[in-house]
Amino acid sequence: MKVVLSTLNAKFIHTSLALRCLKAYSGERFDIDIAEYTIKDPSMNIVSDIFSRKPDVVGFSCYIWNIEETITVINMLRKIMPDIKIILGGPEVSYDMDFWMNRVQEVDFIVVGEGEETFHHLLAEIEGEGKYHMVFGVTYRKQREDRVEVIVNPPRPKLNLNELPSPHRFQEDIPHLGSRVVYFETSRGCPFSCQFCLSSIEVGVRYYDMERTKADILYLIDSGAKLIKFVDRTFNIKRDYALEIFGFLIENHRGCVFQFEITADIMRPEVLDYLAEHAPPGIFRFEIGVQSTNDPTNEAVQRRQNWMKLVRTVMKVKNSQKIDQHLDLIAGLPLENYDTFRGTFNDVFELRPEELQLGFLKMLRGTGLRRDADKWGYIYMDRAPYEMLGNDLMPFGDIVRIKRVEDVLEKYWNAHRMDRTLLYLVDRVFPSPFDFFQAFGDFWERSGWQKIGHQLEDLFSRLWAFLDSLPLPSVKDKGSLTTEREDTSGDDPFSFDAIIAVAGARLDPDVVFGLMKYDYFLNHNYKPRKTWWDFTMDKAVWSGYMRRLAERPGEVSEKFAALGLNERELQKHAVIERLPFDLDMFLATGEVNKERHTLLAVLYAIEAGNSKPKARPFMLTMEAGSEAFSL
Template sequence: MKIIASTLNAKYIHTNLAIRYLKAYAAPDFDVELAEYTIKDPTLNIVTDLYNKKPDVIGFSCYIWNIEETIKVIEILRKIMPDVKIVLGGPEVSYDVIHWLKRLPEIDFIVIGEGEETFKQLLHELKGNMEMENVLGIGYMREGKPVINPVRTKIDLREMPSPFRFKEDIPHLSKRVIYIETSRGCPFSCQFCLSSIEVGVRYFNREKIKEDIRYLLDNGAKTIKFVDRTFNISRSYAMEMFQFLIDERRPGTVFQFEITGDIMRPEVIDFLNKEAPEGLFRFEIGVQSTNDLTNELVKRRQNFEKLTRTVRMVKEGGKILQHLDLIAGLPEEDYDSFRKTFNDVFTLEPEELQLGFLKMLRGTGLRISAKHFGYTYMDYSPYEILGNNVIDFEDIIRIKQVEDVLEKYWNDHRMDRTVKFLTTKSFETPFDFFQEFGTYWEEQNWSRIGHQLEDLFTRLKQFLSEKSIEHSDLAEGLMKYDYLINRRYKPRKAWWGDIVERKIRSKLYEAIIEEAHLMRQLNLNERELYKHTQIEIFPFCIQTYQQEGKIMPQSSYALIHYEPTDGSPTIYPLDSINIQKKTGS
C-alpha cells in the first residue's frame, strides 16, 4: 500500500509532530510518506500534489485551525480518487465522532485520541482481512450507521520510537519550528482546554529525549518548542532538562516552553537567571484571567501573587523572554472585569501579551455547560464565542479593537518607551489607552488597509493630536526617540513636524566639531559626521532621560549617530554644548 500522512499547518515554518509519530510507529511494517501543506496553499494545489502521489491511504491530522480547509481537500479528493481510503485523526475530530462521520460521508475512518498504535493496526486490517471491529479506537460508518469501537489503553511512552530521524527532514530543520514533547497529559482541569480531558501526566524516556535533542541540534535545528502542557510540573525534571539544554546549546538556538507560573519555584528562577545564556529560553505562561470567581468556575487553580513573583523575577533576570496569554469571554468575566485582568497583567510588562478569545472546543467541559452561562458561539471552527450572560457581542468587538493595536504597538516593540509613557501618564490605565486608540483606529478604517512602519507613528500622532491627549507633546517626543533608536540606517524622510531649522542645525554641527572630546567619542572626521549623523530636537531633557529615566519637560537637542558597520544608532545629548551661544536661541 502507498500510505500518506498529511496535514495543513498554520504556517510554513511549522512542522507537525503527530504525523511523524505515525510514520515512526508504523515502521518497519509500513513505509508512511509525509506530506505537509499550509492553510494558505490553494486547495487544488494540495489536491493535485496528493493525487500525483497515487496513494491507497491518506491520513489527515486535524486541528481547530485547519479542519475547514482540510474538508475542502477531502471533498475534492473523493471525487477524483473514489477508491482511496481517507482517515482523519487529531484533537478536532476525536470528540463528537458521530457528528464528523455524518457530516463527512467522504471519509472512511476516524482515529480517536492517541493514534500511533491505532493507525498502525488500521493499516494492517486495510492490507489484510478488513475486520474493522478488531481495531480499537476508531469510528466509521457501517450500513449507514456510525460505529465507534472501544478506545484502546494508552501507549507506554517510554517505548515510543523517535519521530525525528527522517533524512527528508534534515534540510528543513534550521528553517522551521521543531516541536518536541517529553510528556503527555496535564495535571490541571481547566474546563476550556482539551488537556483537561486526559487524566494524569505520562512521561517519555528521558534519555531518548536527550538523544533526540542532540540529534536535532547537530543537524541545524534553531527553534525547538516543547509542547508539554506544564513543562515545570516536576521541579527536579525541569531543572535537569534546563541544565542539559544549557550544556548542549548551539549558537542561535532558542528553546520554548509552556510554563505554569505560580508553581515555578524561586530557586529554579535563580538558577536560570545565573546560568542560562540570554535569549536561550522563552517562556509561555497562560494567565487567562485574574478574576477569582472566573477561575473557580473553570476549575483553574491559580495563585496570581505567586505568578506575579515568577514573572517579575524572570524579567529582572533579563535572560528569558516571556509571552503571557489572556482569554476574553470566560464565565462571569464581564467587560469591566476583563479590563482589570488586562491591567493586572500588562503592569508586569511581558515581552508579549497575547489577547485571545474563548473558543468552545469540542470535548471540553465549558462547551458541554455552555447553556448554563448563556454562551452563543460559531457553529464552525474556530468556535469562537459571540457572547454570554455577562458580555455581549458589542463588548467583544471593543475588546478586539484592543487586541488589534496591542499587537501592533506592544508585541511588535516598535515604540516601547512611548507606550509605557502613555499607559502610565496620559491614560487612567493601560487598557484605556489601547481601547481608546483601538476604537479610533477602527473609526478611521485603518484595519481595512495596510500600513508601513512610518504609518504606525503618524497614526498614533494623529490620534494624540485629534483627541487632545494629555502630555501628547512629550509622547510625540518619545515616539521620535523610539523611531530613531530602533532604526538601522539614517532615515531619508522624517514623519515628525518639529524639524530642526537648517540655520540652527549648521550652528550645532559647528559647535560639535569644536567639542574635541565628543569628536573623539564619535571617532568621525568632519565629512563622516555629516554623513552618519543627524540632529533632532526633543520636548524633554535627553540627558536626564538617558541617565535617570525621567521625563523632564524641556527642549533639548541630540545627535543621532548611525554606525556604518552595524547600523545600531547611539543618541548623544547635546546639553554640554552652549546652545544659546551657538544658536542664538
C-alpha cells in the same frame, strides 16, 4: 500500500509533530510519505500534489485552524480518487465522531486520541482482512443491508511512551530544521482540569525517558535546529525533570532557542535562582497562560492559580533579563464582564511581559465549558474555531470593542516598535493601559485604518493623529482619575468620555513627540530616508550642530569622541533632532525638565564585529534657548 500523511499548517514555518510520530511508528512496515501544506495554499495545488503521489490511503491531522480547509481538500480528493481510503485524526475530530462522519461523508475512518498504535493497526486491517471492529480507538463505517452505520470502537489504553520510536530522526527533515519550528514533547497529559482546555480531559502526566529525550534534542541541535518549541502542557510540573532539562540545554544549546509552556505559580524558587545564575540571555522563552485574574472566573472553570506566586515568578524571571515571557489572556470566560476583564488586562500588563497575547474563548469540542454553555448563556460560532460571540455578562458589543484592543496591542506593544512612548502613555497619561489601548483601538476603527495596510511610519503617524485628537485644556493640573470603574454606563462619572478628557489633560505633547522621534530612530538599522513628521530645523542650524558635534565631540561623551567622526561622516551616517526637554534625564529618572533641552544624535554606522549598522543614540544636554551650535 502507499500512505500519505498530511496536514495544513497555520504557517509555512510550522511542522507537524503528530505526522512524524505516526510515520516513526509505522514507517518500517508501510510506505509512508509526509506531505505538509498551509491553510493559505490553494486547494487545487494541495490536491494535485497528493494525487501525484498516487496514494492508496491518505490521513489528515485536523485542528480548529485547518478543519474547514481540510474538508475542502477531502471533497476534491474523493471525486478524483474514488477508491482511496481517507482517515482523519487529531484533537478536532477526536470528539463528536458521529457528527464528523455525518458531515464529511467522504471520510472512511477517524483515529481517536493517541494515534501511533491505533493508526498502525488500522493500516494493517486496511491492507489485510478489514476487521475494523478489532481496532480500538477507531470510528468507521459499516455497510448493513439497507444502510451504512457509523461504528465507534472503544478507546485504546494509554501508550507506554518509552516504547515509541523517535519522530525526530528523518533524514528528509534535516535540510529544513534551521528554517522551521521544531515541535518536541517530553511528556503527555496535564495535571490540571481547566474546563476550556482539551488537555484537562486526559488525567495524569507520562514522561519520556530522560536519556532518550537528551539524545533527540542533541541530534536536532547538531542537525541545525534553531528553534525548538516544547509542547508539554506544563513543562515545569515535575521540578527535578525540568531542572535537568534546563541544565542540559544550557550546556548544549549552541545558539538554539527553546520555548516552553510553564505554570508560573508552581515554579520553585530554586529553579528560578538556577536560571537567573546560569541561563545565557535569549535561549529560553516562557509562555505563561494567565487567562484571568478574576477569582470567581478561575473557580468557575476549575482553574487553580495563585496570583501572588505567579507575579513573583514573572518578576524574578524579568529581573534576571535572561528570558522573554509571553503571557496569555482569554476574553469571554464565565463570570467575567468588560470591567473585570479590564482589571485582568491591567493586572497582567503591569508585569510588562515581552508579549501579551489577548485571545478569545473557543468553545472546543469535548471540553466541559462547551457542555455547560447554556449555564453561562454562551452563543458561539457553529464551525471552527468555535469562538464565543457573547454570554450573559459579556455581550457581542463588548467582544467587538475588546478585539480593537487586541489589534493595536499586537501592532504596538507586542511588536515593540515604540516601548518608551507606550510606557509614558500608559503610566502617565491614561488612567490604565487598557484604557489607552481601548481608546486608540476605537479611534483606529473610526478612522477606517483596519481596512488598509501600514508601513512603520504609518504606525507612528497614526498614533500621533490619535493623540492630537485628544482635548488639550489650557490647565494641565487636573486631578488624577481613579483606575477603577464600577460601571461603564452613561451614568458613570468615569465614563469613557471622562477617560479621554483626563488623558488630554495629562498629555504633554512635547514629551510624547520627543519620545516618538526617539523610538522611530531606534527602529532603524540604517539612516531613515524619511520621517513621519515635518523636519523643521533650519539648514544653517542643522549644519551648525553637525559642525559642533564634529569639532567638540567630548561635550557629548567620551564614547562619542572615541568614534573620531568628521563632519562629512556625521552628515552621511547620523540624524539629529532638538527636543524641548531633557531626554536623558527623563529616561533615567522619569522627570520632565524643560529648562534644559536635548540635542539627540543617532548614529548609523557599522561597529567592529557587526555585519550591519545599528542605531546608537547620543545626547547633548543644553540650556533652553541657548544657541548651542555656535563656536
